[in-house]
Amino acid sequence: xxxxxxxxxxxxxxxxxxxxxxxxxxxxxxxxxxxxxxxxxxxxxxxxxxxxxxxxxxxxxxxxxxxxxxxxxxxxxxxxxxxxxxxxxxxxxxxxxxxxxxxxxxxxxxxxxxxxxxxxxxxxxxxxxxxxxxxxxxxxxxxxxxxxxxxxxxxxxxxxxxxxxxxxxxxxxxxxxxxxxxxxxxxxxxxxxxxxxxxxxxxxxxxxxxxxxxxxxxxxxxxxxxxxxxxxxxxxxxxxxxxxxxxxxxxxxxxxxxxxxxxxxxxxxxxxxxxxxxxxxxxxxxxxxxxxxxxxxxxxxxxxxxxxxxxxxxxx
DNA sequence: AACCAGCGCAACCGCCAACGG
DNA sequence: ACCGTTGGCGGTTGCGCTGGT
Numbered sequence: 420x421x422x423x424x425x426x427x428x429x430x431x432x433x434x435x436x437x438x439x440x441x442x443x444x445x446x447x448x449x450x451x452x453x454x455x456x457x458x459x460x461x462x463x464x465x466x467x468x469x470x471x472x473x474x475x476x477x478x479x480x481x482x483x484x485x486x487x488x489x490x491x492x493x494x495x496x497x498x499x500x501x502x503x504x505x506x507x508x509x510x511x512x513x514x515x516x517x518x519x520x521x522x523x524x525x526x527x528x529x530x531x532x533x534x535x536x537x538x539x540x541x542x543x544x545x546x547x548x549x550x551x552x553x554x555x556x557x558x559x560x561x562x563x564x565x566x567x568x569x570x571x572x573x574x575x576x577x578x579x580x581x582x583x584x585x586x587x588x589x590x591x592x593x594x595x596x597x598x599x600x601x602x603x604x605x606x607x608x609x610x611x612x613x614x615x616x617x618x619x620x621x622x623x624x625x626x627x628x629x630x631x632x633x634x635x636x637x638x639x640x641x642x643x644x645x646x647x648x649x650x651x652x653x654x655x656x657x658x659x660x661x662x663x664x665x666x667x668x669x670x671x672x673x674x675x676x677x678x679x680x681x682x683x684x685x686x687x688x689x690x691x692x693x694x695x696x697x698x699x700x701x702x703x704x705x706x707x708x709x710x711x712x713x714x715x716x717x718x719x720x721x722x723x724x725x726x727x728x729x730x731x732x733x734x735x
Numbered sequence: 736a737a738c739c740a741g742c743g744c745a746a747c748c749g750c751c752a753a754c755g756g
Numbered sequence: 757a758c759c760g761t762t763g764g765c766g767g768t769t770g771c772g773c774t775g776g777t
Contacts, residue, residue, distance in 0.1 A: 445747075446745095446746075446747095446771090447745070447746075447771085448745090448746090466762095466763090467762085468762075468763070469761075469762065469763090481762085481763090482747085482748095482764095483746075483747080485763075485764085486745090486746070486747080487745090487746085490745075491745080491762095518766065518767090519765085519766085520765080520766065521764075521765060521766085532764095532765075532766080533744085533745075533746090533766095534744085536766075536767085537744050537745085538743095538744095540743095540744095540767095541743055541744075542743090542744070595751080601739085655759090701749070
């Protein structure tokens, strides 16, 4: 935790842009502050964080209030240890999504992105390393030692931290727009990252097509304004991505695996319940997934071909 | 009992995208 | 089109706890 202080009374000269006002309190929250914040939000609702502290009578910055509410005070926040099935889920999602904690958290009821991030950094990354697995790439360390020196695992370049879908519970009807340009690497180092992300995108498109949508619908039309092959827009909506992730989590969707037999229908909105069985399946299929990912990678500009070639898998 | 090192996690920071005027 | 505000994200920090010596 940070050094508790009142800004303006602290001797540090470091600027704090978010809480730059004199008299703003920092550091751990007291039970009294928690109560004030919780009561206020219950009464007035979330939002308008910048002005909330003043309205609620708290000597905190809005950002701090939001963080405290989101990560600790929200009634939906689950306290306590991460269960084994949750851990499996985190591992699986991280393998797919990289360090996109909010997206991972969105698939694990009651857990916050901060909690998952901490758990990953303190437990899971070490666990994987002890097993000889690179926590960033989920590949054996001896195989990635060279690659990791060239590329960071995060499938999405830093300039695009937000995934196609960021928070399923809050986006509502928003559609997600992704351009392939968004994921194009700026240099050779990022090429592998791009490809990994692209596989997920393609896989989602494949899955969606198997659900009955047309390829042009999901993948969008080629952009005449850009004129570059592959520069089309992909429009995924909230439900599509949510279902896509569910299918991945429940191991009912192996990337473009045309030989995969239909799996039992997963329970909707209950990703944890099926995690234990899914994990067993996942563990046994882990290498297959890896192979499928690699085999489904396509060069830039061939996305549509890949899409058309691999849409035969049917989710049950 | 005292000290120390390592760990866990709450909180902060900087950045970015979305939005509205 | 521009600019300021707001909300949200991932990375990082450092306090306090715990176990070992």
